[in-house]
Amino acid sequence: MKMKLLNIIFLISYVLLISLFLRPQCCFADYDYIKISDPFLNKIPVAVPVFKSLSEESAGKEILVRASDLVNESLAFTGYFKMIDREAFLEDLQVKGITGPAIKFDNWTDIGAELLITGGVTIKDEQLQIEFRLFDTFKSELLFGKRYKGRLDDQRKIVLRFCSEMVYRLTGKRGVFESMIAFVSTTPGNKEVFTCEFDGNDVKQATQTKSLTLFPAWSPDGSSIAYTSYKNDKPEIFIKHLHDKSEKRISFDGINITPVWVPGKKRMAATLSFEGDEEIYLLTESGKIDKRLTKNWGIDVSPTFSPDGNRMAFVSKRFGSPQIFIQNLDTGVVKRLTYEGKYNTQPAWSPAGVRIVYSGMEKGQINIFVINTDGRDLKQLTRDVGSNESPSWSPDGSLIVFSSTRTGKSRIFVMTASGTDQRALIKLSGEQTSPTWSPSFKEF
């Protein structure tokens, strides 16, 4: 974390607004390029020509292509944008230059591009500097420009920071570019927790339990992962700090599973069975019991909380089959949320607060559904492609990560919140399950 923070501070300190076109920053918010309601059906066409070398000792063509490709891939990942094939381009900016006056915008609107991103790369004294410009091609104007400086191996970081800034300016929300995903993989021969970046890059093994390890959950600041492990031959909860590697244990008699943090409350919640019945408890962050939340004979499991921490959705078998319920933590009132189907589990409350995504089983096939917290607007997001489980929202609520057996073994997949653009995230040996998206590290 420290290294990451230092790097980020390092980068931020070098960020300079390009003042070629003087535009006051407040105006950017006026653009309504991306309709948040359903932005994935009308993707914005974006053109990203290969970046131009600006230094006298010219940057290698590889770096230029790699940087511009990375912008393409990262923006395409969000589901908001349609990246235009470079084969279609009418104009060569390598020759003409990357600033506003050099660009003939008709050449870009003609191929359907609504946005144009140009980049210039300077390499000097083992330092990498990339300047980006985002143009509105129809208005022929610069929306914003930024210059980033870092070490030579910071290329990916720089590109992602630009993409993050661009999405923030177009949507008003931080995207997924500074987030991570934790998941379970059988790669080492047993189930362990792994982490990767938002797009599946940089896969790392986070636990070394050499036993059955399940259900990772991120702390609200992204510094810790809680998980369930059988390393002492029973399911106990461990909270692992990712950077100082310290670990806490929560262990009561019976099962200790599905740990999760409660937003804004300095509390955790988990399913425990030490009273002879599987119930959900509120715990202090050091693992002591604060209070029992569910009071019903019958399995209660898998808590997830509204962003304000005042309401909890969970799975209960109280009416015979597992269904999702919502409990108001102040009043204690419990309402049933799901009525369709006989097996609805794994709820996850959206960061925007109005939707709950969950998995439902019918005829042995598990699929992913979303429903409003008032029970309206039920929508099925996956169908006819193996079993699809464990949905988890990206921190901006625009994407959903889940596991799917559609290609045989269970793999991690990503789709937009509308269910479009479903694709595999990670190529890794073994089977991958239980993905869970981190908060955005940009916030810290």
Add this chain to the structure above:
Amino acid sequence: MKKSNIYFKIGLVILMVGFLMTVSSCSKKKSRLDPMEQYPTETEISAAGEQGGDAAQSLSEEELEAQRFQEQEAVRIKEAARMKFVDEDVYFNFDDATLTSSARQVIKQKVAWLRENPGASVLIEGHCDERGTEEYNIALGQRRAQSIKTFLMNAGISTTRLSTVSYGEERPVDFGNNESAWAKNRRAHFKLQN
């Protein structure tokens, strides 16, 4: 003299009894059988012992042979009972932790075994089939193990001898993707603990 004669006779009897006890305790050491079952054998040896000679020796050898066979048989029966206790799983219906009548029959035999073996402690593992989701299945497996624990406690087995763990759908015995495999995986398994 009379008194001393009586004392002499009493002494002889004590010696005799002592000798007999030594003989019988020797044969006891060799046998792990119930002393009640062994008792008639002891008298015969002692009767032969008074006559003296090889007949007694060969007789006792025959008896020991029989005893050894009985011992082995008893060990075999005991081991078979232990194996049955450990190998015979209790099965459940889908998404259900209640004990069916056939499950109760199996558990009643477990109760009998636990009564005969008061030193044994047991871990009851709850398992599920692969259908359904992992989190819920760990809760369901726990509930299955707990159902059996409650049944055993009600039958008078001390709670200190019983512990539970759930593996949910993580440890199937049959990796098949069909009802017969699922039925085998929806189970409680018994493990003896030291």
